[in-house]
Amino acid sequence: MDHILEVRNVSLQFGGVKALDDVSYHINKGEIFSLIGPNGAGKTSMLNCISGLYRPSNGEIRFEGKNILGMKPYKRTNLGIARAFQNIALFAHMSVLDNLKLGRHILMKSGPLSGGIYWGKAAQEEVYHRRAVEEVIDFLELQEIRHTPVGTLPYGLQKRVEVGRALALEPKLILLDEPMAGMNNAEKEMMARFILDMHELKEMTVVLIEHDLGVVMNLSDHIAVLDFGKQIGFGTPKEIQHNPEVIKAYIGEEEVG
Ligand SMILES: Nc1ncnc2c1ncn2[C@@H]1O[C@H](COP(=O)(O)OP(=O)(O)OP(=O)(O)O)[C@@H](O)[C@H]1O
Numbered sequence: 140m141d142h143i144l145e146v147r148n149v150s151l152q153f154g155g156v157k158a159l160d161d162v163s164y165h166i167n168k169g170e171i172f173s174l175i176g177p178n179g180a181g182k183t184s185m186l187n188c189i190s191g192l193y194r195p196s197n198g199e200i201r202f203e204g205k206n207i208l209g210m211k212p213y214k215r216t217n218l219g220i221a222r223a224f225q226n227i228a229l230f231a232h233m234s235v236l237d238n239l240k241l242g243r244h245i246l247m248k249s250g251p252l253s254g255g256i257y258w259g260k261a262a263q264e265e266v267y268h269r270r271a272v273e274e275v276i277d278f279l280e281l282q283e284i285r286h287t288p289v290g291t292l293p294y295g296l297q298k299r300v301e302v303g304r305a306l307a308l309e310p311k312l313i314l315l316d317e318p319m320a321g322m323n324n325a326e327k328e329m330m331a332r333f334i335l336d337m338h339e340l341k342e343m344t345v346v347l348i349e350h351d352l353g354v355v356m357n358l359s360d361h362i363a364v365l366d367f368g369k370q371i372g373f374g375t376p377k378e379i380q381h382n383p384e385v386i387k388a389y390i391g392e393e394e395v396g
Pocket residue numbers: 153156157158176177178179180181182183184185
């Protein structure tokens with residue numbers, strides 16, 4: 140099995156707090172991988188290390204075999220890593236369509252000057268980017284709200300657009316930080332279906348942070364469990380459900396799932 144991402148002995152410290160403490164796991168190409176753990180366990184810090192917002196104090200992160208630790212976030216995006224944030228990172232006054240188009244800006248090759256000179260090339264590029272955005276609108280069923288300012292949408296739909304912003308980058312690896320937080324059950328089911336479709340139809344690798352263990356156990360191929368920055372479990376949902384350390388630290392007396 141190909142590993143699209145390898146995390147080796149990653150540690151991250153903030154003053155006296157060890158947000159991540161010698162964490163190692165790998166993610167197979169094309170799978171749905173979840174990071175779970177109680178509040179403050181280090182899940183978002185882990186995503187920040189993968190997307191390049193934080194630099195670990197120790198360890199190595201390899202994407203498709205390449206060490207990406209010294210790489211700026213936008214370069215990682217160009218390699219095929221995109222991220223949807225826990226706190227929505229959209230422009231509230233702009234429409235859904237414009238937010239998705241803006242998301243792709245980072246991938247555009249022609250700036251205003253080259254766009255002016257090589258108008259043919261720039262026009263072609265515009266068509267290419269527009270096609271990618273339209274695909275996301277279809278995929279996430281956003282047609283009816285394409286011209287609606289994002290700030291006026293209900294929270295669940297804003298979360299969906301936030302996922303769309305990352306999807307519009309056509310990543311190989313998509314990082315979803317609590318994409319279902321604050322959603323009702325129907326919205327959660329819909330998001331779960333979109334995540335499965337990303338995996339099955341688009342063959343993307345998905346990294347998911349999610350607090351709803353039922354969702355995690357149903358969707359994931361593999362799971363890593365963090366607790367106070369330490370990795371206390373790594374395996375299939377079944378292995379995690381029966382891991383005594385996970386049961387003890389994460390759920391108390393109850394069984395996971
Ligand atoms: N920028 C930062 N500065 C200082 N401490 C930080 C910073 N980012 C994270 N931490 C600390 O690192 C630890 C892990 O936080 P992190 O947000 O990664 O956890 P989490 O598992 O994502 O939690 P939650 O489920 O609540 O989102 C916490 O103790 C947090 O306070």
